[in-house]
Amino acid sequence: MDDLRSLWRVQPRERPDLDAIDPDADDGAPKKKSRLEDASEELVERLADLQSRLWAERRRSLLLVLQALDAGGKDGTIRKVFTGINPQGVSVHAFKAPTEEELEHDFLWRVHHHTPRAGEIAVFNRSHYEDVLVVRVDELVPETVWRPRYESIRGFEQTLVDGGTSIVKVFLHISADEQADRFRDRLEEPDKRWKFSTGDLEVRKKWDHYQEAYSDALGETSTAASPWYVVPANDKKYRNWAVLQILVATLEEMDPRFPEPEAGLDDIVIV
Amino acid sequence: MDDLRSLWRVQPRERPDLDAIDPDADDGAPKKKSRLEDASEELVERLADLQSRLWAERRRSLLLVLQALDAGGKDGTIRKVFTGINPQGVSVHAFKAPTEEELEHDFLWRVHHHTPRAGEIAVFNRSHYEDVLVVRVDELVPETVWRPRYESIRGFEQTLVDGGTSIVKVFLHISADEQADRFRDRLEEPDKRWKFSTGDLEVRKKWDHYQEAYSDALGETSTAASPWYVVPANDKKYRNWAVLQILVATLEEMDPRFPEPEAGLDDIVIV
Numbered sequence: 001m002d003d004l005r006s007l008w009r010v011q012p013r014e015r016p017d018l019d020a021i022d023p024d025a026d027d028g029a030p031k032k033k034s035r036l037e038d039a040s041e042e043l044v045e046r047l048a049d050l051q052s053r054l055w056a057e058r059r060r061s062l063l064l065v066l067q068a069l070d071a072g073g074k075d076g077t078i079r080k081v082f083t084g085i086n087p088q089g090v091s092v093h094a095f096k097a098p099t100e101e102e103l104e105h106d107f108l109w110r111v112h113h114h115t116p117r118a119g120e121i122a123v124f125n126r127s128h129y130e131d132v133l134v135v136r137v138d139e140l141v142p143e144t145v146w147r148p149r150y151e152s153i154r155g156f157e158q159t160l161v162d163g164g165t166s167i168v169k170v171f172l173h174i175s176a177d178e179q180a181d182r183f184r185d186r187l188e189e190p191d192k193r194w195k196f197s198t199g200d201l202e203v204r205k206k207w208d209h210y211q212e213a214y215s216d217a218l219g220e221t222s223t224a225a226s227p228w229y230v231v232p233a234n235d236k237k238y239r240n241w242a243v244l245q246i247l248v249a250t251l252e253e254m255d256p257r258f259p260e261p262e263a264g265l266d267d268i269v270i271v
Numbered sequence: 272m273d274d275l276r277s278l279w280r281v282q283p284r285e286r287p288d289l290d291a292i293d294p295d296a297d298d299g300a301p302k303k304k305s306r307l308e309d310a311s312e313e314l315v316e317r318l319a320d321l322q323s324r325l326w327a328e329r330r331r332s333l334l335l336v337l338q339a340l341d342a343g344g345k346d347g348t349i350r351k352v353f354t355g356i357n358p359q360g361v362s363v364h365a366f367k368a369p370t371e372e373e374l375e376h377d378f379l380w381r382v383h384h385h386t387p388r389a390g391e392i393a394v395f396n397r398s399h400y401e402d403v404l405v406v407r408v409d410e411l412v413p414e415t416v417w418r419p420r421y422e423s424i425r426g427f428e429q430t431l432v433d434g435g436t437s438i439v440k441v442f443l444h445i446s447a448d449e450q451a452d453r454f455r456d457r458l459e460e461p462d463k464r465w466k467f468s469t470g471d472l473e474v475r476k477k478w479d480h481y482q483e484a485y486s487d488a489l490g491e492t493s494t495a496a497s498p499w500y501v502v503p504a505n506d507k508k509y510r511n512w513a514v515l516q517i518l519v520a521t522l523e524e525m526d527p528r529f530p531e532p533e534a535g536l537d538d539i540v541i542v
Contacts, residue, residue: 048354056465079357083319086350088363088396125359183541193532194327198539261464268469270454 003249004028008229008242015219016230018211023175025232029241036237043244044084050251054119055089057256060164061116064247065124067133068172069210070200071182073233074125077172080240081247082123091116094125107131107149108156115160128153129169132217137209150220157226167226168250170243171218172233176207274520275299279500279513286490287501289482294446296503300512307508314515315355321522325390326360328527331435332387335518336395338404339443340481341471342453344504345396348443351511352518353394362387365396378402378420379427386431399424400440403488408480421491428497438497439521441514442489443504447478 007027010016030036054060066074082090093114102110108128116122132153136146157167174182183204186196203210222228229246233239278298281287301307325331337345353361364385373381379399387393403424407417428438445453454475457467474481493499500517504510 075359078359082358083356084354085358087353087356087358087361088346088349088365088394090358091362092359094359123359180541187536187539187541191529193536194530196532196536198533198536201539201541258462259465261467262469265458265464265467265469268458268472270451270458270472 003253004242004245005227005229005249008231008246010218010222010228010230012223012227013219014222015215016228018173018215018230021173021230021232023173023178023232023234026235026238027232028245029238033237036241040080040237040241040244043241043248044081046248047081047244047251048085050248050256051085051089051121053256053258054121054251054254055086056119056258058119058259060166060254060256061118062121062247062251062254063116063124063160063165063167064121065127065129065167065169066172067127067129067170067214068233069174069179069207070203071179071186072172072174073236073239074172076236077170077240077243078123078125080236081243085121089119090121090123092123092125095127095130106152108152112156116165118164128156129217129221133210133213136213137206150217153221154223154226157221157223161225166250166254168246169222169226169228170246171214171228171230172239173230174233176204178234179204179207274524275513275516276498276500276520279502279517281489281493281499281501283494283498284490285493286486287499289444289486289501292444292501292503294444294449294503294505297506297509298503299516300509304508307512311351311508311512311515314512314519315352317519318352318515318522319356321519321527322356322360322392324527324529325392325522325525326357327390327529329390329530331437331525331527332389333392333518333522333525334387334395334431334436334438335392336398336400336438336440337443338397338400338441338485339504340445340450340478341474342450342457343443343445344507344510345443347507348441348511348514349394349396351507352514356392360390361392361394363394363396366398366401377423379423383427387436389435399427400488400492404481404484407484408477421488424492425494425497428492428494432496437521437525439517440493440497440499441517442485442499442501443510444501445504447475449505450475 030039054062066077068074078092095111098110111124111128114122114124132146132149135141161167183196183200186192218228218230231239231242301310325333337348339345349363362385366382369381382395382399385393385395403417403420406412432438454467454471457463489499489501502510502513
């Protein structure tokens with residue numbers, strides 16, 4: 001397989017200009033819509049195979065960090081990319097506003113608990129990055145508190161990498177118009193209406209602040225060992241295909257193997 | 272859908288005679304093999320739909336306890352039944368030999384931590400039942416310790432039920448011959464060989480003791496609110512279909528609903 005990861009990767013410590021990245025881009029994708037879905041189906045199968053080897057090997061692990069603005073497609077990406085994978089060996093954790101107990105610890109305490117065990121793929125639906133995003137935009141803490149967190153995050157992720165965890169961080173990049181369309185969808189479709197929160201509209205007003213906070217965070221924390229990928233995500237099929245490409249290429253590079261059998265099995269007769 | 276659960280349910284506090292239950296039985300199944308697979312595929316889709324409602328409702332939860340002897344098919348059941356489900360909202364935990372820290376607590380402490388949160392389906396691959404099974408057969412504690420655990424388990428599970436968790440407990444029932452065949456498979460297939468442990472042969476020698484311990488445990492802890500099901504499991508396709516039937520019927524009875532939308536959404540215009 002071609003390794004297409006460089007299409008979306010944020011160069012180490014290089015601040016991406018999100019305004020210059022087209023949320024409708026379809027770089028690298030097969031031209032026909034139907035071929036894109038076929039390609040994704042094939043990637044899901046390869047992901048399932050790689051995951052079963054990673055789980056059997058029980059030595060290394062993979063962490064996928066998913067970030068996006070509201071209606072950016074985090075839930076849909078998880079459903080489409082990981083449905084078809086054995087849920088034994090995959091854990092998904094959605095981080096909400098921190099609890100009182102969590103606030104009584106440093107900002108990495110609660111996420112550390114959910115990092116993947118050996119053999120596992122862990123998915124963070126939002127993550128410790130909220131502590132340099134919403135926390136910054138809403139001025140929940142002063143800059144003297146949130147700015148040093150980039151360094152904390154780099155150190156934390158390096159610790160995970162040194163412990164055998166491969167990290168993939170994905171920002172799902174949508175346009176403001178696309179977000180508006182998705183909000184309207186939620187309002188109009190009866191089965192989606194419960195997802196709509198008027199609070200989302202308050203967040204939407206801060207769109208430019210968030211783009212700035214994301215650009216800074218991605219630039220400050222994209223490293224060779226723990227890269228960020230900006231995936232154009234207005235088109236859901238392209239988004240799923242791109243995330244699958246990144247995950248499969250990362251796992252193929254890891255090349256997990258079934259463990260060696262016990263010694264001395266050749267003479268065993270089962271009675 | 273017909274509710275077929277009574278085919279496999281252990282009557283409350285009635286000790287099942289496992290010797291009298293045919294592990295090759297195919298009660299209730301469509302006669303044609305191909306129809307069985309189609310039926311299972313349809314059930315997986317219904318399970319996915321019910322799970323998405325349970326997750327959205329975020330009020331109740333489901334716990335599936337899976338028990339079986341070695342090579343009884345626990346891993347395969349999880350893979351086949353839950354592949355196709357959104358892993359966000361499903362957690363699978365495999366309980367191994369307890370750690371030192373876990374042994375410093377009562378036997379329910381470690382499992383309590385992994386019970387499902389509101390909206391979630393949790394799967395226990397082995398469970399607190401090992402503390403009245405392997406612990407009894409291997410005489411790790413005296414009968415004065417393990418026998419009172421039936422009462423503890425009934426109380427614990429009642430607590431979960433009262434808190435909004437529906438419980439489904441499944442014993443995958445295979446024959447000694449089928450286990451031998453599966454062990455031979457593992458020895459012969461290169462990609463499965465790593466799964467084989469010579470320790471499994473020691474456990475196999477205690478087959479009759481385990482059947483007795485299972486019969487007692489199932490009888491003592493099958494209650495109306497937290498029933499055991501004995502699923503004939505020599506045939507993997509039948510086993511998957513039966514477990515799906517039980518899960519789907521349980522969730523249909525729960526009838527989870529999407530939550531009510533916020534009030535006052537009618538006049539909102541997205542700009």
